[in-house]
Amino acid sequence: MPLITSVLVRGINNLSDARYCAGMGADYLTFRLDPALPNHVEPALVQELSGWVAGVQLIGEFDTLSAPEINALASSCGLHYVLLHRRRTPEELAQLSVPALKLIKWIPDMLTEDVEKRFRDQQAHLAGFVLATPPSDTLTAMQRAQLTQQARTYKLWLGTGFAPPASLRQFVEEIQPNGIVLEGGEEIKTGLRDFTELEAAFEQLEDE
Numbered sequence: 001m002p003l004i005t006s007v008l009v010r011g012i013n014n015l016s017d018a019r020y021c022a023g024m025g026a027d028y029l030t031f032r033l034d035p036a037l038p039n040h041v042e043p044a045l046v047q048e049l050s051g052w053v054a055g056v057q058l059i060g061e062f063d064t065l066s067a068p069e070i071n072a073l074a075s076s077c078g079l080h081y082v083l084l085h086r087r088r089t090p091e092e093l094a095q096l097s098v099p100a101l102k103l104i105k106w107i108p109d110m111l112t113e114d115v116e117k118r119f120r121d122q123q124a125h126l127a128g129f130v131l132a133t134p135p136s137d138t139l140t141a142m143q144r145a146q147l148t149q150q151a152r153t154y155k156l157w158l159g160t161g162f163a164p165p166a167s168l169r170q171f172v173e174e175i176q177p178n179g180i181v182l183e184g185g186e187e188i189k190t191g192l193r194d195f196t197e198l199e200a201a202f203e204q205l206e207d208e
Contacts, residue, residue, distance in 0.1 A: 001025045002206070003202070003205045004169070005178075005179050005208050007202075008030065008157050008179055008182070009026050009029050010184060011030065011185075013039065014049075014190075014193070015048075015049055016187050020193070020195055021182070021198070022053040022056045024199075027056060028059050028080075028179075030060070030076070031046045031059070032060075032112070033073050036065075043077050046141070047121050058083045059080065059169070060082075060083070062071055062083070063084075063086050064086065071095070071096060071098075074096075074097055079098055081098055082098055082101070084101070084102045085103050093125040093126070094125070100125075100126055100127060102126050102128075103129075103132065104130065104131050106131060119150065119154050123154055127131065129154060129156050129157075130157045130159070131159065132158075132182075134159055134161035139162065152176055155178040157177060157179040157180065157181050158175070158181060159181045160182060169204040180205065
């Protein structure tokens, strides 16, 4: 179904999530392929699930693996992008065989000019930034304005937690990020999954 913004779903580890999110119009599915990451998955699972979904881009999440190791997994799993947890040098990024996104953290007391420098220094080497985890406190008006400016300047995907619970659509229309980040979950048992939270988010993002 058509959506008002790009949707990236992190932490896919089962067929139920993969098929549901692809069917609801998600553009990207991520898989934690680095053994250093919690709840990582095996390459064989990604290879299997990729045969059941169409129209989505596959992303591998990595932390400590080297560029050659990442490239080997990107090739064997048919990845379109990688999502990096750790900052890499331009030389390392140049070695990657597919475009890279960078997972970044919200730092509440970080000066605006330092935030801008962080984006500027990396943007030439990356396909975009993923700011998945919001601050514990509600954004102030100033922080919201700054986030809006950043989202319109850089390719930025934002977690749904940045928006008030029932106002995801309004948030997207106001901030205009490059996309929204949703989180996959666990099956209750094989083939059985509660999609209540994901469904609520997709419904708000549906293009009417």
